[in-house]
Amino acid sequence: MTTPAAEFIDRRLQAEGSELRADADADRIGGGLRFYGASVGAVRSTVRDALRRHPGMTHDDVTALASELWTEPVYERRLAAIVLLQRQVATLVGNDLTRLEQFLRDARVPALVDPLTTEVVRPLLDRLDGVGASRARRITDRWAAEADPSLRRAAVLL
Structure with a gap:
Protein backbone atom coordinates (compact mmCIF):
# COMPACT_ATOMS: atom_id res chain seq x y z
CA MET A 1 0.00 0.00 0.00
CA THR A 91 9.60 14.50 17.09
CA LEU A 92 11.79 11.38 17.18
CA VAL A 93 12.12 9.38 20.39
CA GLY A 94 14.63 6.89 21.75
CA ASN A 95 12.62 3.92 20.51
CA ASP A 96 13.13 5.17 16.95
CA LEU A 97 16.77 4.16 17.22
CA THR A 98 15.79 0.58 16.33
CA ARG A 99 14.31 1.76 13.02
CA LEU A 100 17.31 3.99 12.37
CA GLU A 101 19.66 1.08 13.01
CA GLN A 102 17.83 -0.96 10.39
CA PHE A 103 18.06 1.94 7.94
CA LEU A 104 21.82 2.07 8.56
CA ARG A 105 22.13 -1.68 7.96
CA ASP A 106 20.26 -1.28 4.66
CA ALA A 107 21.96 1.95 3.58
CA ARG A 108 24.70 0.24 1.57
CA VAL A 109 26.66 3.44 0.85
CA PRO A 110 28.41 6.19 2.84
CA ALA A 111 26.36 8.77 0.92
CA LEU A 112 23.35 7.56 2.96
CA VAL A 113 25.08 6.36 6.15
CA ASP A 114 26.80 9.68 6.78
CA PRO A 115 23.80 12.05 6.64
CA LEU A 116 21.57 9.57 8.46
CA THR A 117 24.14 9.38 11.25
CA THR A 118 25.13 13.04 11.50
CA GLU A 119 21.79 14.70 10.71
CA VAL A 120 19.33 12.30 12.36
CA VAL A 121 20.95 9.86 14.82
CA ARG A 122 23.36 12.35 16.43
CA PRO A 123 20.72 15.08 17.02
CA LEU A 124 18.37 12.44 18.42
CA LEU A 125 21.06 11.19 20.82
CA ASP A 126 21.87 14.77 21.86
CA ARG A 127 18.24 15.29 22.92
CA LEU A 128 17.95 12.14 25.02
CA ASP A 129 18.64 12.14 28.74
CA GLY A 130 18.47 9.80 31.69
CA VAL A 131 17.56 6.18 31.03
CA GLY A 132 16.81 6.88 27.36
CA ALA A 133 20.29 8.31 26.81
CA SER A 134 21.94 5.37 28.60
CA ARG A 135 20.00 2.84 26.54
CA ALA A 136 20.81 4.66 23.30
CA ARG A 137 24.53 4.84 24.15
CA ARG A 138 24.61 1.08 24.80
CA ILE A 139 23.08 0.53 21.38
CA THR A 140 25.41 2.88 19.53
CA ASP A 141 28.47 1.61 21.44
CA ARG A 142 27.58 -1.89 20.21
CA TRP A 143 27.69 -0.64 16.62
CA ALA A 144 31.48 -0.22 16.82
CA ALA A 145 31.89 -4.00 17.21
CA GLU A 146 29.32 -5.00 14.57
CA ALA A 147 30.30 -6.92 11.46
CA ASP A 148 28.15 -4.54 9.40
CA PRO A 149 30.42 -1.85 7.91
CA SER A 150 27.62 0.73 7.86
CA LEU A 151 27.09 0.42 11.61
CA ARG A 152 30.83 0.58 12.29
CA ARG A 153 31.02 3.73 10.14
CA ALA A 154 28.08 5.25 12.02
CA ALA A 155 29.77 4.51 15.36
CA VAL A 156 32.89 6.36 14.22
CA LEU A 157 30.84 9.35 13.03
CA LEU A 158 29.05 9.61 16.38
Whole structure:
Protein backbone atom coordinates (compact mmCIF):
# COMPACT_ATOMS: atom_id res chain seq x y z
CA MET A 1 0.00 0.00 0.00
CA THR A 2 1.39 3.37 -0.98
CA THR A 3 0.39 6.49 0.90
CA PRO A 4 -0.43 9.71 -0.94
CA ALA A 5 2.64 11.41 0.56
CA ALA A 6 4.97 8.63 -0.62
CA GLU A 7 3.35 8.64 -4.07
CA PHE A 8 3.82 12.40 -4.31
CA ILE A 9 7.47 12.21 -3.30
CA ASP A 10 8.23 9.31 -5.64
CA ARG A 11 6.52 10.94 -8.64
CA ARG A 12 8.29 14.25 -8.04
CA LEU A 13 11.69 12.62 -7.64
CA GLN A 14 11.26 10.68 -10.87
CA ALA A 15 10.11 13.83 -12.70
CA GLU A 16 13.11 15.77 -11.36
CA GLY A 17 15.57 13.07 -12.43
CA SER A 18 17.72 12.81 -15.49
CA GLU A 19 19.20 9.69 -17.02
CA LEU A 20 22.59 11.36 -17.32
CA ARG A 21 22.69 12.26 -13.62
CA ALA A 22 21.33 8.81 -12.67
CA ASP A 23 24.17 7.11 -14.57
CA ALA A 24 26.77 9.44 -13.06
CA ASP A 25 25.40 8.90 -9.54
CA ALA A 26 25.31 5.14 -10.02
CA ASP A 27 28.99 5.22 -11.03
CA ARG A 28 29.98 7.58 -8.19
CA ILE A 29 27.82 6.19 -5.35
CA GLY A 30 27.10 2.60 -6.40
CA GLY A 31 25.97 0.19 -3.72
CA GLY A 32 23.61 -1.71 -5.99
CA LEU A 33 21.00 1.01 -5.59
CA ARG A 34 18.80 2.37 -8.35
CA PHE A 35 18.98 6.07 -9.17
CA TYR A 36 16.38 8.48 -10.53
CA GLY A 37 18.98 11.17 -11.16
CA ALA A 38 17.32 13.89 -9.05
CA SER A 39 19.59 16.46 -7.42
CA VAL A 40 19.94 16.83 -3.65
CA GLY A 41 18.19 20.19 -3.96
CA ALA A 42 15.27 18.52 -5.73
CA VAL A 43 15.06 15.91 -2.96
CA ARG A 44 15.03 18.60 -0.27
CA SER A 45 12.39 20.73 -2.02
CA THR A 46 10.25 17.67 -2.70
CA VAL A 47 10.21 16.73 0.99
CA ARG A 48 9.46 20.33 1.94
CA ASP A 49 6.55 20.40 -0.52
CA ALA A 50 5.26 17.02 0.72
CA LEU A 51 5.21 18.31 4.30
CA ARG A 52 3.30 21.40 3.18
CA ARG A 53 0.88 19.25 1.20
CA HIS A 54 0.33 16.89 4.15
CA PRO A 55 0.38 19.17 7.22
CA GLY A 56 -0.01 17.92 10.74
CA MET A 57 1.90 14.67 10.30
CA THR A 58 2.31 12.94 13.64
CA HIS A 59 5.42 11.12 14.82
CA ASP A 60 3.92 7.84 13.60
CA ASP A 61 3.04 9.34 10.22
CA VAL A 62 6.59 10.63 9.76
CA THR A 63 8.30 7.39 10.74
CA ALA A 64 5.88 5.34 8.62
CA LEU A 65 6.51 7.57 5.61
CA ALA A 66 10.28 7.32 6.11
CA SER A 67 9.98 3.53 6.27
CA GLU A 68 7.82 3.47 3.16
CA LEU A 69 10.31 5.57 1.23
CA TRP A 70 13.19 3.39 2.46
CA THR A 71 11.63 0.11 1.31
CA GLU A 72 12.68 0.62 -2.30
CA PRO A 73 16.44 0.51 -2.92
CA VAL A 74 16.35 3.85 -4.75
CA TYR A 75 18.96 6.37 -3.63
CA GLU A 76 16.73 9.45 -3.92
CA ARG A 77 13.84 7.81 -2.04
CA ARG A 78 16.18 6.88 0.79
CA LEU A 79 17.72 10.34 0.79
CA ALA A 80 14.19 11.77 0.96
CA ALA A 81 13.54 9.59 4.03
CA ILE A 82 16.67 11.02 5.66
CA VAL A 83 15.66 14.60 4.80
CA LEU A 84 12.18 13.95 6.19
CA LEU A 85 13.60 12.58 9.45
CA GLN A 86 16.10 15.44 9.63
CA ARG A 87 13.30 18.01 9.28
CA GLN A 88 11.25 16.19 11.95
CA VAL A 89 14.07 15.08 14.25
CA ALA A 90 12.52 16.96 17.19
CA THR A 91 9.60 14.50 17.09
CA LEU A 92 11.79 11.38 17.18
CA VAL A 93 12.12 9.38 20.39
CA GLY A 94 14.63 6.89 21.75
CA ASN A 95 12.62 3.92 20.51
CA ASP A 96 13.13 5.17 16.95
CA LEU A 97 16.77 4.16 17.22
CA THR A 98 15.79 0.58 16.33
CA ARG A 99 14.31 1.76 13.02
CA LEU A 100 17.31 3.99 12.37
CA GLU A 101 19.66 1.08 13.01
CA GLN A 102 17.83 -0.96 10.39
CA PHE A 103 18.06 1.94 7.94
CA LEU A 104 21.82 2.07 8.56
CA ARG A 105 22.13 -1.68 7.96
CA ASP A 106 20.26 -1.28 4.66
CA ALA A 107 21.96 1.95 3.58
CA ARG A 108 24.70 0.24 1.57
CA VAL A 109 26.66 3.44 0.85
CA PRO A 110 28.41 6.19 2.84
CA ALA A 111 26.36 8.77 0.92
CA LEU A 112 23.35 7.56 2.96
CA VAL A 113 25.08 6.36 6.15
CA ASP A 114 26.80 9.68 6.78
CA PRO A 115 23.80 12.05 6.64
CA LEU A 116 21.57 9.57 8.46
CA THR A 117 24.14 9.38 11.25
CA THR A 118 25.13 13.04 11.50
CA GLU A 119 21.79 14.70 10.71
CA VAL A 120 19.33 12.30 12.36
CA VAL A 121 20.95 9.86 14.82
CA ARG A 122 23.36 12.35 16.43
CA PRO A 123 20.72 15.08 17.02
CA LEU A 124 18.37 12.44 18.42
CA LEU A 125 21.06 11.19 20.82
CA ASP A 126 21.87 14.77 21.86
CA ARG A 127 18.24 15.29 22.92
CA LEU A 128 17.95 12.14 25.02
CA ASP A 129 18.64 12.14 28.74
CA GLY A 130 18.47 9.80 31.69
CA VAL A 131 17.56 6.18 31.03
CA GLY A 132 16.81 6.88 27.36
CA ALA A 133 20.29 8.31 26.81
CA SER A 134 21.94 5.37 28.60
CA ARG A 135 20.00 2.84 26.54
CA ALA A 136 20.81 4.66 23.30
CA ARG A 137 24.53 4.84 24.15
CA ARG A 138 24.61 1.08 24.80
CA ILE A 139 23.08 0.53 21.38
CA THR A 140 25.41 2.88 19.53
CA ASP A 141 28.47 1.61 21.44
CA ARG A 142 27.58 -1.89 20.21
CA TRP A 143 27.69 -0.64 16.62
CA ALA A 144 31.48 -0.22 16.82
CA ALA A 145 31.89 -4.00 17.21
CA GLU A 146 29.32 -5.00 14.57
CA ALA A 147 30.30 -6.92 11.46
CA ASP A 148 28.15 -4.54 9.40
CA PRO A 149 30.42 -1.85 7.91
CA SER A 150 27.62 0.73 7.86
CA LEU A 151 27.09 0.42 11.61
CA ARG A 152 30.83 0.58 12.29
CA ARG A 153 31.02 3.73 10.14
CA ALA A 154 28.08 5.25 12.02
CA ALA A 155 29.77 4.51 15.36
CA VAL A 156 32.89 6.36 14.22
CA LEU A 157 30.84 9.35 13.03
CA LEU A 158 29.05 9.61 16.38
